[in-house]
Amino acid sequence: MSELFAQLQRRDRSGEDCVSENGICPDWIVDNLDRYVDPFWDHVYLTLTSVAIGFAIAFGLALLAHRRRWLVAPIVQVTGILYTLPSVAVFFLLLPLTGRGNTTAIIALVAYSLLILFRNVIAGFDNVPAESKDAGRGMGLTENQLLWRVELPLALPEIMAGLRIAATTTVGLAALAFLAGAGGLGAALFADINFRSNVLVAGGLAVLLAVALDLMILAFQWAITPWLRAAT
């Protein structure tokens, strides 16, 4: 740990007035913006990879539990435990097994997102109108056809809502990923936690990323659910 923070302190502040007075310094921000580029993209990578893997696992579990409802309760329990474990604790638990780096961070972030994603996919399936399913079966759709052509599209609003929550919370949690040795905006933030301009830029970029991802998922949902817009 001490080695970690020693490394973070290394960045020096240039000797301008604003900077030495620890203010919000536009000039400094403009001059130093490029040092946030890599952490930003690391952050994007951590978030997207974690949410993608988390969604794949949660969706697979939801498909499994969809026709075997008794599986829902145990899956919610297990993912619920993963959700409540403090991610920092998970990092340090995993360190001996997976070492420092992205893998450890991503495993912890995925574990955290499972509950949100799983519950929303299941909620989406539960909200499919029973009469649409009955009519679909009655017209000769097989269970698989019913799932992919009727149930899944009609579950999209809840599934997308889950993705939005998972994406924004993962952006926040990924700020701690530097503790597991992964990069990201957290590393930049804690590199000089006392310098306001740094905190503003690193924190601001994280907030911006969360908002951008949220809007992108929302726009995607808007594009793929035209029937929800058509309602009179």
Next chain:
Amino acid sequence: MTTANTAQTEGPSASHEAASLEFREATKQYPGADRPAVDGLTLEVPAGEICVLVGPSGCGKTTAMRMVNRMLDITRGDILVAGRSVRDRDEAELRRHVGYVIQQVGLFPHRTISENIATVPKLLGWDKRRIAARVEELLDLIGLPADMGRRYPAQLSGGQRQRVGVARALAADPPVMLMDEPFGAIDPINRERLQNEFLRLQAELRKTIVFVTHDIDEAIKMGDRIAVLQQGGVLAQYAPPAELLMFPANPFVEDFVGADRALKRLALQRVRDVDLWTAPLVRAGEPVSEARAKLASSEVPYALLVDDDDRPLGWLSDRALTGERVSAELMSTPEPMVELDDVLRDALSDLLAHQVQYGPVLDHQGRVVGVLSIELLADAIAEPPEGE
């Protein structure tokens, strides 16, 4: 054994001939239930007829219907479609050849109207052009403009959605249709309109239909044959509507069809089915002696003044027949005027509403072809209707 011609013709409106449908001791017992929901149901629906399953809630009518396309599996007995046991057929394949309409319609909210209608043709692997042509044809058949095909179900009224539900069930021209309270969720005015539309369609399509309702009036209106089920899924009576109303098989049926079953029978006959009285038609200016002769030979005690095209103007007063020539002195207007296609119950209602004994009967051109009287209606109630 019944036979059916399931030969397919080409073209979008490939017309399958109707198939007969037979329940043979069909029984459904749910696991854990002490009694069957449907108990040994045996009945035969001839090809092209509507069989209405009617009864109080819990009588097993929907269960019986859902066994036909194996939405529910038969516990004992069998159901034959075109002579073939439904047990031998693949569920999905069977259902694609049996139209299915439910009360809540169950349109897919995320699919356009056209896509909804195209569901079964798509499952059957029709090519795109054939599907598009069929969808267009069906939209026309149910009286929706073609551009409604691009809308989503939420943009349609309840009645329109129900029509689309029927069109979707008809899409692949199945020989057999199952309809579970298809008009149950529609307001009374639109329900009547949808019923009439559907009967007109059926007159052309001649599908074999199992129609479930709890409403005896709807059953009488829609059914070629009515199966009354009672608690425990037991068939109480299976008969054409007129026979059911004339000769209820047991007190349950008698009670279920209602105390007004004589009046209900009037709903089965139209004015053209009755031997109308001759109308004493008189024109203004004709000799009174001729008019009196007509009056004497008619059962109607009043003369009816008509114009040159035999359209009714009104009932003449006695004073009109006092002089040399008939004068246009009216006792009353000709209302209510009855049409040949009116059902007798509506005609009776009209006469009662106007507090009169007689109503002129008009053909499609508005010419008087006879007179309907309360007395004739009373006779119609007493006699069993012909045909049926």
